[in-house]
Amino acid sequence: MFKNIFTNSFGILFSRILGFARDLLTASVLGANVYSDIFFIAFKLPNLFRRIFAEGAFTQAFIPAFTRSKNKAVFSIHIFSTFFLVIALLTLAVNLFPEAATVAIAVGFEKETITLAAPYVAINFFYLPLIFAVTFLSTFLQYRHHFATTAFATGLLNIALIAALLLSKEESDATIVTYLSYGVVAGGLLQLFVHLAAVKRLGLNRLLFGGVKYFKVKALRIKEETRNFNRQFFPAIWGNSTAQFSAFLDTWLASFLATGVISYMYYSNRIFQLPLALFAIATSIALFPRVSRYLKNGKHTEALAYMHKAFWFLAFILTFSTLGGFVLGEEITWLLFERGAFSREDTLNTSAILQMYMLGLLPFGLNKLLLLWLFARQQQMKAAKIATLTLGTNILFSLLLITPLGGVGLALASTISGFIGFFATARTFSRQEFLAIISLKKTVILLLSSAVFTLFLLFAKELIHAYI
Template sequence: MSSYKQIFTIILLKFIKVSIILKHIFTNSAGILVSRILGFLRDLLTASILGANIYSDIFFVAFKLPNLFRRIFAEGAFTQVFIPAYAKNNHKVSFSTIIFLQFLAFIMLLSFIVTIFSSFFTKVIAIGFSQDMVVLASPLVAICFYYLPLIFVVTFLAALLQYKNHFTTTAFSTALLNISLIGSLLLSQNLESSQIVYYMSWGVVVGGVLQVLVHLYAIRKLNIKFFTTNIKKKKRDIKQSKFYKQFYPAVFGSSASHIAAFLDTWLASFLLSGSISYLYYANRVFQLPLALFAIATSVALFPTIAKSIKNNDEKKALQYLRKAFFILLGLLGLATFIGIVFDEFIVYLLFERGAFESSDTTQTAIVLTMYLVGLLPFGLAKIFSLWLYSHEKQGLAAKITMYSLSWNIVLSLVLIKPYGIVGLALASSLSGFVLFHLTLKEFGYAKFIGLLKNKL
């Protein structure tokens, strides 16, 4: 009888542990869903008010660079390196203070440099822009870039909250950026397009400030101490150098799809006016299932896998990975099928109104289909990369990403001439298959087959 009780107790404990992980996944997914719904409402208004033209192009270019950094920070690199380092450090408050001040000082300096040399950075982001377009876009690039220091503060505070298993604030706070941008569009909808993009740029900054405030409130409510002025005596004992050795490779290793999208924008600046906007709108739809399922799962799963690896319990880590794989395979597969079959209807439903015409819908739908080809490999690579990060193989993950991006560049250059923006989107998706193959290769194909057959 006692053996039945023991079995029941073990099953109950496992169910509780899985339920906690699922709760974190659903919390992240719910927050992402709310944010993306508001994001689509924002894009709907943007498409209706601005359409797909020179002014929408220059705003998307201005917002591209800080948004790229936001995705790299918030969806990977910083959190994946900071949480394990923070957990192992004996002087947590001093460690967090040093990292916070060093990062913030560097990012603020970078922001000032971008402000001063905004024309140069605009040319780097959109090298195909004419001089007139660079002049129009440069002030917006300078304004939008101040979102970066704000989002670093958000990401730093979010990592501390995740360490305490608090995911709600971060999951739902991204909606504040979209609310701010929606507000700026509604306030400026009767103005000239050249003025609307300024309202939107300042809306980006206001959204960042709101995100910082709600995170500070959550930190205070949970009584998490993260800053101290007494670090001089302890600084020698705090080894932040290892953190940076892991962080720099992690930046590349966790951002393949985002850097690929950035490269698409860079190359699309050579094409016809509106091309950047088509890529942007299509990528926004593509990013929804990627964020809703793959990123939400990886954020919630990473602390559990990292702790299991740390405790030399690889079997437990593999079991969680197996469940996540089959869940994602089903969800992303279904999203890919629906997206490709109903591509034009989805774009029509979301964007075709006002200045966004039927020809814009057709172009965006074709680009969306090409992006969706890579949804499964990008999403599945995301969770298997957690295995590398948990084993502190950020350098290896970075090499894999660089190989993938190299293929993306080569394929983009090959496909852009005959197929234009459609070729760019397809090249991005094909590089996702390279990323998935190389990630699985390092994970181990034999281990992967065993995982599929549940022989762990």
Template sequence: MFKNIIVNFIGIFNSRILGFIRDLLSASILGANIYSDIFFVAFKFPNLFRRIFAEGAFTQSFLPSYAASKNKPKFAWLVFKKLFIIILILSLFVTFFSNIVTDVLAYGFSPEAKKLASPLVALNFWYLDLIFIVTFLASLLQYKKHFATTAFSTALLNISIIISLLLSMNLPKEQIIWYMSFGVIAGGFAQVIAHVIAAKKYRILKLLYIGAKSRKKQDIKQFKKHFLPSVLGNSTAQLSSFIDTWLATFLTAGSISYLYYANRLFQLPFALFAIAVSTVLFPKITKELNEGKEKSAFSSMKKTFWILFYLLIAASIVAITDSKEIIKLLFEHGAFTEKNAEITSVVLIMYMLGLIPYGLNKLFSSYLYATHRHIKAAKISAYSLIVNIILSIILLYPLKVYGLALASSISGMVLFVLTLKEFGFNKFLEFFEKKYLFYMVLVILSSIIIAIVFRITILWILAHI
């Protein structure tokens, strides 16, 4: 299991580094203004679904039902066919009624900005069709214990957008965001090709062909029952970010960009640690629980919890302590001003307060899905979202963009507490042993030292560039 976690970690780390290069170029070339806001709104909708699908919702509803299916080829084909048709229809709707969709997504934008954003919203949404194919094949590859293709292919999207930025950097900003949008679609096609190659190697394409030709009846009611609850249960952090973006359209120009850049930094440790770990853990504990090996599943959870907890503690301390220096180093170039950097650094602190609860929730929610408590997980997520919406509205005007990020973090804390309650507080307390608590103290002290060294290093770099 830990070998697969490392593979996932390296692949996601590679992608996130390229993502930061992409964001650095974007901040330098576009800055934080209405044009960057338009692109981030246009990309936010399909990216919301990408994160929901790719970060667990589909896999956690599909794999348990797939594992229990007696006719796996037929089951896989039916799920793919029906969901792809639904997504295709949705994409066509967004294309033909992009003005209406843009009015909803960017309600606070001016009429001129909405007019610019409308065709970009339609174009970017087609990325969802491509990423569904990727996620579907990735789930079957995970079942076969192959994680590398999915982990490393996420970099292809970033590479594609980087190329589009380099090609258009001297053009007007209105044209640059068109290049970036075509880069999104090109990156999606590249990810599909990578997964099709891997699917052929692991005989998944043959399995789907057999399923398409099979005339045997196959019931997918169990999957349908779990799918929507899984989507809602896995999407709290993503929906919170989406709500932040929507509400930020009512604030000054640049607010959406501040949220975007800060959330991108939040997503680095979240993806590297929480997603990488839970992606590998979920198929393992699902199989163990199906085979009646509850002690083994609990042991896997315990070991993984402490590794993830230590990593999240370290990331939180470093990011909160050095937020200003990190933002200045990464983004304060070209069109991205010192004031932009100062605002983004505070937004980052607000987001990072929620890293530990969101990250650990990813782990414990996996256990709920593995034990078929999809509806309960969805209800917990709904309560958390309600808290987020209420707090966002309350904090929007007194704290502006900072209040949106803070509301998101508080809702993550509510999410984690409710998930733990369902998991069982007594079972959770069994995780705690003296040796682990001692190690936690060492991790905190080490993280403080690392944060100090990191700050000194960044200040030295900033002084010499």
């Protein structure tokens, strides 16, 4: 288990280091202004779908259905062709009506800003069909317990964006955003290429070709399997994507606030997403195929044993990450972003939002793991109901807190919804199942070690300020 987790984590770390280099360069070149807001808005919707598809939601709906299918090749091609067609039509619609799509993402923008942003929204949306194809291919690799290609491939997007920034850094802000938008598409093409190469190297291309070859002959045999998948897919997508929809909601509401708030929320959320992806998402991706197979074969005890190990691994590492991000939020933001066009005021605004996001790291991360259990047991509808409760909580508190606290209030609302989601998911476990995961001894150790670590962080904070 831990070998696959560390493979994922190392790949994600490689990608996120490049991502921070990209964000550092973006902050330095663009700062936090109307054009940085425009780019983050333009990239928001395709990036939302990337996270939904690539960070487990599609996989956790597809792999159980694929595992149970008696006609795997034909079933796979049918699912791919159906979804790709829908996404291609959606991309076409966005390119035909880019201003309408921009309004849907950032309804608070003024008309002039919407007109400026619309062409970039259209360009960025071409990333969506590319990343869906990448995600589809990655499910085959994960089924064969090959995680490295997908984990490292995201770095190619960051490399393309860094190249775009370096090529355009002396140009106008509008030109820089144009380069960045085409860089997004180039990154998608690079990711698709390396996944195709990995699929061919593992011999999985024969499965895909077989699905195309025998599709007409065997299409009727997968009718019931497809119907079952469709019943499970949308609840699975909804149930596993609360954090992504919450972040999208934050951006949507932030468009009503002062210029720069969207950028502050973007930069702070990027820091928050690092430990979430590095540990929680990496763990759930690595664990899911094995837990699904154990439960399918009736090995309930073995599946719970893996959940126990993963739960406490995440509990410790996410708690320490939360404390580090909250206590040293200002110092982390200063180190990463405060240079060039990114001012001291930008650092203070970003770090305040970051602290509120970090408080939700533990519940969001543990909930990601617990949802895995529901998906492996094909209880997607339960997960969807929990997601609805969580998102409803987020909307309620966002509306309550946005006026008095601005962007900080939106981040705090997201954290509150994370706790609600975690407790709701935990309640779906039976008493016996949950007790098999929880350990009183480890809880005491976690609390004591957290107190010691907090003291260390406070000392480090004083030390940092003494020397800068």
